[in-house]
Amino acid sequence: MTNEEIHQLAQRLRIDSIRAAAAANSGHPTSSMSAADLMAVLMARHLHYDYDAPENPLNDHLIFSKGHASPLVYSMLLAAGAISDEDLLSFRRFGSRFEGHPTPILPWVDVATGSLGQGLPIAAAIALCGKALDHLPYRVWALCGDSEMAEGSIWEAIEHAGVWGLDNLTAIVDVNRLGQRGETMHGWDLGSYSRRAQAGGWHTIEIDGHDTAAIDAAFTEAAATTGRPTMVIARTIKGHGASETANVEGKHGQPLRDPGKAIEELGDVAPIRVRVASPPGDAKPHEFTADPASPLPAYELGAAPVATRLAFGQGLAALMRRRGDVVAIDGEVGNSTHLEEVVKQTPDRYFETYIAEQMMIATAIGFQVRGWTPFAATFAAFHSRSYDFVRMAVISRAKLCLNGSHAGVSIGEDGPSQMALEDLAEFRALGDSVVLYPSDPNQTVKLVQAMAEHDGISYLRSTRAALPTLYGPDEEFRIGGSRIVRESDDDQVTLIGAGITLHEALRAADALAAEGIAARVIDLYSVKPLDMETLTAASLATGGRLVVAEDHWPEGGIGEAIASAFADADERPRIARLAVSHLPGSGKPAELLADCGIDADAIAAAARRLAELGPQLAGTAAEAS
DSSP states (O other): OHHHHHHHHHHHHHHHHHHHHHHOOOSSSHHHHHHHHHHHIHHHIOOOOOOOOOTOTTEEEEOOOOEEEEEEHHHHHOOOOOOOHHHHHHTTTTTOOOOOOOTTTTTTTSOOOOOTTTHHHHHHHHHIIIIIIIOOOEEEEEEEGGGGGGGGHHHHHHHHHHHHTOOOOEEEEEOOSSSSSSOSSSSHHHHHHHOOOOOOOTTTEEEEETTTTHHHHHHHHHHHHSSSEEEEEEOTTTTOOOOTTTOTTOOOOOOOOHHHHHHHHTTOOOOOOOOOOOOOOOOOOOOOOOOTTOOOOOOOSSOOEEEHHHHHHHHHHHHHHHOOOOOEESSOOOHOTTTTHHHHHOOEEEOOOOHHHHHHHHHHHHHHTTTTTEEEEEEEEGGGGHHHHHHHHHHTTTEEEEEESSSSSOOOOOGGGGGGHHHHHHHHTTTOOEEEOOHHHHHHHHHHHHHOOOEEEEEOOSSSSEEEESSOOOOOOTTTEEEEEEEEOOOOOEEEOOTTHHHHHHHHHHHHTTTTOOEEEEEOOOEOOOEEEEEEEEHEEEETTEEESSOOOTSSSSHHOOOOHTOOOOBEEEEOOOOOHHHHHSSOOHHHHHHHSSHHHHHHHHHHHHHHOOOOOHHHHHHHH
16 A cells, blocks of 8 residues: 555544544543554554464454553454444444454453553563463564553553563554643653563664554564564554544544544545555464373372472473473463472473562463463452452453462561452452362362363462371362261261461361360362352251361352352251451461461351251241251
8 A cells, every 4th residue: 555545544543533432422532542553554554464364373463451452442443344344333232243442352352451560561461472381473562552551550561561571562552632631641642661671671663643654654664673672663643644633632432523533634534445565474383292191290188288289380380291282371480479480390481570569460371372271379468459450350351360478477577568368359259250269189180180170260379388298199170069078977067268268177076076066167278169059068067167267368259159159048057257356466386377367166156056046047948846
């Protein structure tokens, strides 16, 4: 296409963005209009993408970090012939795939990017994947907005991409000056972005974002730059091309009042079909060698206690020997989460993201875009730093296997800043998530294997303390299961724990047995989904008397999960919920468990109180009896 033809394409992209927002009576046409020239040049001359085969591993990747510019995304798909005009005009309607912000419900969209600051980190991860895992020459392009450049996650990505030398990555910053409520932090000061990116190891190019020739030259220069990523910093005008919106404040996120006039000002360009170049060649992604028969670690009953965090690391290392698609991502705590076990055996699939938890999760998301199975691990408390990335990963329909170690007051002297007491609630709240809390090293190893098979987001909470081995290495554990560790026909109360509190429950059961009170003990290692069959049977067998102990705040934890699950049951048990009820300090693990009322003594005391009350089932069946 000639420069004039590309200009006409850009005008048509603006027109279709206006039309989509007008049909929906909502959306962000002005943010789309500022970047239309940038995307027109990219489509016409630089992008290599087969829209008929979005699964082609050689396709370039285009990530809209400014996901609110979705009218431009859909207008580009229309121009490429991938969708129909009817599709475009279904924008934001109930039941339409063309949502307010793009999601992978569309095969041409890699990830959901409606939360600003996420697209560039994920783009950097996909670029790293191309070099380190796929060994393929695709390029990654990320369109960023200037408002989101205030997000810390953007600068995590810039630093990591610079250190990784990602010369297959180009960030395009649409500096249109206006944010949602006024001017952005740096306005049209292109140098402010350029200087900081250069300090992070990037090559930068400052251009007029409405000059077709300048854009083309910048993209050509970016592709020719080696050893470092490139940032094209483009001065643009928000709402460009229409007098109603061009550089006018207060127009963000609104359809135009007079779309007809704007379309006329843009030249009323007829629909344009652009032939986007398909990627050359037929190379396949690299495959790492694996031995499916490689043994899993096994821990002997009665041997020295083993921390589940160690079993996690050793179990993951074994999984990576068995499966060539599994990768490990560390938040610079691998000597504590024991990802160092992976480094010993499969260092080519281990990635260090340092103390940058948002980048850690973005790396996992980017890797799974390309079909890899990522495990990312850090201290459980630090997952809260990256929670928005995990939340958005649900919308991206991503497959993530996450580990949080050093959870709860049982970590001891480090104190409350390191004690994750809300992580179970965080991960339970995610749609279709899996939350696991093993109590034993052999159980941990088996659950790590199960996580790799799960298609979605799974989270495994591991403990710092070494714990006795309860199960043999040949026992199996499924997601959604539990394990009755102790039971008899005479059980009067059920004690439920997971992780550290399961072992406290077993000690409590011993103390109760000495007093003539028989207690059933359940290892609720699958916090979500719950094993309601086992819980219901235990409730019926023990007169509806349940004691739940957890090293977590009461809100959103195991006790609340069980109480919610029984809320609509015909026969509801009485549940004594023991959880961390006040802000802990530093101390020995045993001191802290006792202080918070979740140790064996507290569990036994709660069980005695329930046993003294008699059967507690509430419901028609119990009342009738």
